[in-house]
Amino acid sequence: MEATVAVLRLPGVNCEIETARACAVAGLRPEIVRWNDAEAKLESFDAFVLPGGFSFQDRVRAGVVAANEPVLEIVVEQAEAGKPVLGICNGAQVLVECGLVPGMVPGAVEVALAPNAEPGYECRWVFSAPSPIGASPFVRGLAREGPIPMPVAHAEGRFVSGDASLFTALHHAGQLAFRYVSHDGEATGDHNPNGAELDTAGMVNCSGNVLALMPHPERSAWLRQVPTWLPGSWGRKRREAAGRPELLDAPGPGMAVFRALARAAMERREG
Numbered sequence: 001m002e003a004t005v006a007v008l009r010l011p012g013v014n015c016e017i018e019t020a021r022a023c024a025v026a027g028l029r030p031e032i033v034r035w036n037d038a039e040a041k042l043e044s045f046d047a048f049v050l051p052g053g054f055s056f057q058d059r060v061r062a063g064v065v066a067a068n069e070p071v072l073e074i075v076v077e078q079a080e081a082g083k084p085v086l087g088i089c090n091g092a093q094v095l096v097e098c099g100l101v102p103g104m105v106p107g108a109v110e111v112a113l114a115p116n117a118e119p120g121y122e123c124r125w126v127f128s129a130p131s132p133i134g135a136s137p138f139v140r141g142l143a144r145e146g147p148i149p150m151p152v153a154h155a156e157g158r159f160v161s162g163d164a165s166l167f168t169a170l171h172h173a174g175q176l177a178f179r180y181v182s183h184d185g186e187a188t189g190d191h192n193p194n195g196a197e198l199d200t201a202g203m204v205n206c207s208g209n210v211l212a213l214m215p216h217p218e219r220s221a222w223l224r225q226v227p228t229w230l231p232g233s234w235g236r237k238r239r240e241a242a243g244r245p246e247l248l249d250a251p252g253p254g255m256a257v258f259r260a261l262a263r264a265a266m267e268r269r270e271g
Contacts, residue, residue, distance in 0.1 A: 002027060002028060002029040003027075003028055003029065003046040003047060003262060003265035003266050003269050004028070004029045004030075004031065004044070004045045004046045004047070004265075005023050005028040005029070005030045005031075005045060005046065005047040005048065005049055005261070005265065006030075006031060006033040006042060006045040006047070006048050006049070007019050007020045007023065007030050007031065007032045007033065007049045007051060008033055008035060008048060008049065008050050008051070008071065008075070008091075009032050009033060009034050009035060009051075010035045010050070010053075010055040010056070010066045010069070010071075010094075011035065011055060011056055012053055012054045012055045012056050012057055012058075012090075013050075013051050013052065013053030013054070013055055013090060013091075014052070014053035014054070015051040015052040015053055015088065015089075015216070015218060016032050016051045016053075017032070018218045018219070018221075019049055019051040019052075019088065019218045020032055021218075021221075022217070022218045022221040022254070022255065022258045023049065023258055023261070023262070025221070025251065025255065025258070026255060026258035026259045026261065026262045027259070027262040027266075028047065028258070028261065028262045028265060030049075031045075033045075035066075035069055035071045036071070037071075039074055042071065042074045042075075042078070043074065043078065045078075045083075046083060046084075046265040046266075046268065046269050047083055047084045047085070047086075047261055047262075047264070047265040048075055048078065048079075048083065048084075048085045048086070049085075049086045049087075049088070049091065049261070050075075050085070050086070050087040050088065050090070050091025050092075050094050050095065051088055051089075051090070051091055051218070052088045052089035052090045052091060052153070052216055052218075053089075053090050054090060055090050055094060058090075058156070061097075061156065062090060062093040062113060062154075062155075062156040063090060063091075063092075063093030063094040063095075063096065063097040063113070064093075064097045066090075066094045066097075067094050067097035067098035068097075068098075072094065072098045075098075075100075076098060076099075076100055076107075079100055079205070079209060079210050080106075082207070082209055082268055083209065083265070083268060084137065084138075084209045084210070084211075084261055084264035084265055084268065085100070085209065085210040085211070086138070086210075086211050086213065086257070086261050087101075087210075087211065087212045087213065088213055088216055088217065088218065089152075089153065089154055089157070089213075089214055089215075089216055090154075091212075092113065092157075092202070092212035092213055092214055093113045093156065093212075095210060095212040096109065096111060096112070096113055096203075096212055097109060100205055100210050100212075101203050101204065101205050101210055101211075101212040102170055102175050102203055102204075102205060102206065103205035103206050103207075103210070104206060110161065110166070111159055111160065111161045111166070111203070112159075112160050112161070113156050113157055113158065113159060113160075113214070114156060114158045114160045115155060115156050115158065116154070116155060116156070116157060116158055116193070116194040116195065117158060117194060117195025118194075118195070119155075120155060121153070121154070121155045122152055122153070122154060122155070122157070122193045122194055123151065123152065123153045124151065124152060124193060125149055125150070125151050125152075125227065125230060126149070126150065126151070126152050126180055126191065126193050126201070126215055127147035127148065127149050127180070127181050127182060127183050127185075127191065127232070128147060128148050128149075128150060128178040128179065128180060128181070128201040128202065128215055129143070129146075129147045129148075129178065129179050129180075129181040129185055129187070130142035130143045130145075130148065130177065130178055131143065131174055131176055131177050131178070131179070133172075133174040134173065134174015134175065134177070134204070134208060135174065135208050136174065136175075136177055136204045136208030136209070136211070137208060137209065137260060137263060137264035137267065138177055138202075138204060138208070138211045138257070138260045138261070138264065139177050139178070139204075139260070140260070140263075142256055142260065145256065146185060146232075146233070147181050147182075147183060147184075147185050147232070148178075148217075148220075148253045148254065148256060148257070149183070149220055149226065149230055149232070149234050149235075149253050150215035150216055150217050150219065150220045150253065150254050151215065151216050151219045151220065152193050152194070152214055152215050152216070153216060153219075154194070154214060157193075157194045157196070157214040158194040158195050158196045158197075159196040159197055159200040159203060159214075160196070160197055161197065167197040167198045167200065168198070170203065171198055173206070174204075174208075175203055175204050175205070175206070175208075176198060176200050176202075176203060177202045177203060177204045177211055177213075178200075178201040178202030178213060178215070179198065179199040179200060179201055180192045180193065180196070180199040180200075180201050181199070183230075183231040183232035183235075184232065187199060194214075196214075201213065201214055201215055202214065202215070209264065209268075213257065216254070217254030217255070217256075217257035217258060218254060218258075219254065220252045220253050220254035221251065221252050221254040221255045221258065222248070222249060222250070222251065222252045222255075223237060223238055223241055223247065223248055223249070223250045223251070223252045224238075224241075224248035224249065224252075225252055225254075226238040226252055226253070228242065234252070234253050
């Protein structure tokens with residue numbers, strides 16, 4: 001039986017439908033759930049996704065209003081019970097603001113997703129390398145696949161901290177789950193779209209079951225979404241598939257993130 005996933009519809013999010021579709025293809029049974037649905041209903045799911053968009057119009061700062069909604073108390077409780085949680089872009093901002101990620105001090109807001117180093121909305125394709133260290137189910141086995149191309153689309157996506165040593169500690173703990181790199185895996189600041197510390201694109205909590213990811217995997221979940229000009233193996237696959245619908249509808253690079261979520265949900269369910 002498929003594991004179930006709640007795709008949380010907060011006021012202002014706009015990526016829930018395509019996120020649910022990607023979850024279904026990855027092997028999950030998704031349901032789009034409103035932020036004010038009954039608590040008992042939410043507790044019944046095996047996993048949770050907070051999709052991208054502009055929850056509560058990003059008033060005050062991105063994600064902070066949603067993070068203080070009662071529904072997030074339920075998500076926190078379920079995450080602490082071991083259920084996998086994925087936050088994408090605005091969803092990542094919510095997970096940071098409610099203290100789930102990085103979670104070294106439970107409930108504390110330890111990092112920020114600050115405005116981009118170059119002010120303005122950044123919307124472009126990037127490559128993110130899964131961490132080869134750490135035990136998070138979100139990156140387990142992904143490093144051998146190489147950098148994953150996904151688009152970013154945000155104005156406040158820069159992982160930062162007032163503690164200069166924190167990101168080094170998170171890196172050594174395996175909590176910097178995804179880092180911006182070139183298409184061939186080179187780690188240089190030239191490929192960092194927002195100035196995040198240590199090129200951080202995604203971060204997990206201490207237990208590894210909660211991922212805050214700034215790039216959008218649902219926007220590269222199918223090969224047809226990959227641009228033909230993209231360098232590397234995925235761009236080559238996309239060019240080779242031109243005019244062949246049966247190939248264009250094949251899974252794209254971002255599907256790896258949803259498959260990791262599905263594996264984590266099933267492992268916990270069976271476990």
